[in-house]
Amino acid sequence: MVDSTSIEKACRFCPRCGKEAEVEEQGRVPFRCTQCEFANFFGPVAAVGGLVTNEQGELLLVRRAREPEKGKWGLPGGFVERNESIEEALSREVLEETNLCVSEASYLTSFPNLYDYAGAVSPVIDLFYLCQVVDQAVIQLADGELDSFLWVKPTQKHLSEMAFPSNRRAIEKWLSGA
Numbered sequence: 086m087v088d089s090t091s092i093e094k095a096c097r098f099c100p101r102c103g104k105e106a107e108v109e110e111q112g113r114v115p116f117r118c119t120q121c122e123f124a125n126f127f128g129p130v131a132a133v134g135g136l137v138t139n140e141q142g143e144l145l146l147v148r149r150a151r152e153p154e155k156g157k158w159g160l161p162g163g164f165v166e167r168n169e170s171i172e173e174a175l176s177r178e179v180l181e182e183t184n185l186c187v188s189e190a191s192y193l194t195s196f197p198n199l200y201d202y203a204g205a206v207s208p209v210i211d212l213f214y215l216c217q218v219v220d221q222a223v224i225q226l227a228d229g230e231l232d233s234f235l236w237v238k239p240t241q242k243h244l245s246e247m248a249f250p251s252n253r254r255a256i257e258k259w260l261s262g263a
């Protein structure tokens with residue numbers, strides 16, 4: 086297993102002028118280049134997660150087929166792309182991962198998360214939405230990304246097998262209000 090390091094510690098060179106950071110500047114947030122004054126804030130990347138429910142009030146969980154957290158359960162979702170709204174990202178990710186078409190989405194909550202990109206850990210802010218879909222019967226999982234799904238009233242066992250703590254907390258929040 087590769088040792089993970091935070092993205093700010095992995096960033097040794099100024100992305101603007103290319104000068105190597107002074108030792109005491111490495112790992113600082115924000116990174117400030119002593120040569121050209123450029124500042125990099127390493128702000129969190131936005132990601133979305135959908136709590137998709139069916140007519141029976143069961144929640145859709147999907148199982149990850151690849152690392153990180155292969156074999157663990159999660160909510161459909163993913164990173165927000167540039168020039169995309171949160172709502173657009175939510176609909177796109179749910180469609181790409183499950184073939185489900187989101188008809189209504191309402192904001193539930195958000196939690197910070199960390200994501201390991203090949204050994205460099207970046208901060209993420211996960212935004213969770215309650216989703217209704219047009220037709221729950223048309224599920225088709227994204228090949229190679231997900232390998233299984235469940236419609237369930239999540240139990241402690243499911244919660245303990247979630248890939249990301251932020252997903253677990255969002256489900257716990259949903260359960261506490263359900």
Ligand SMILES: [Zn+2]
Nearest residue numbers: 099102118121
């Ligand atoms: Zn610079």
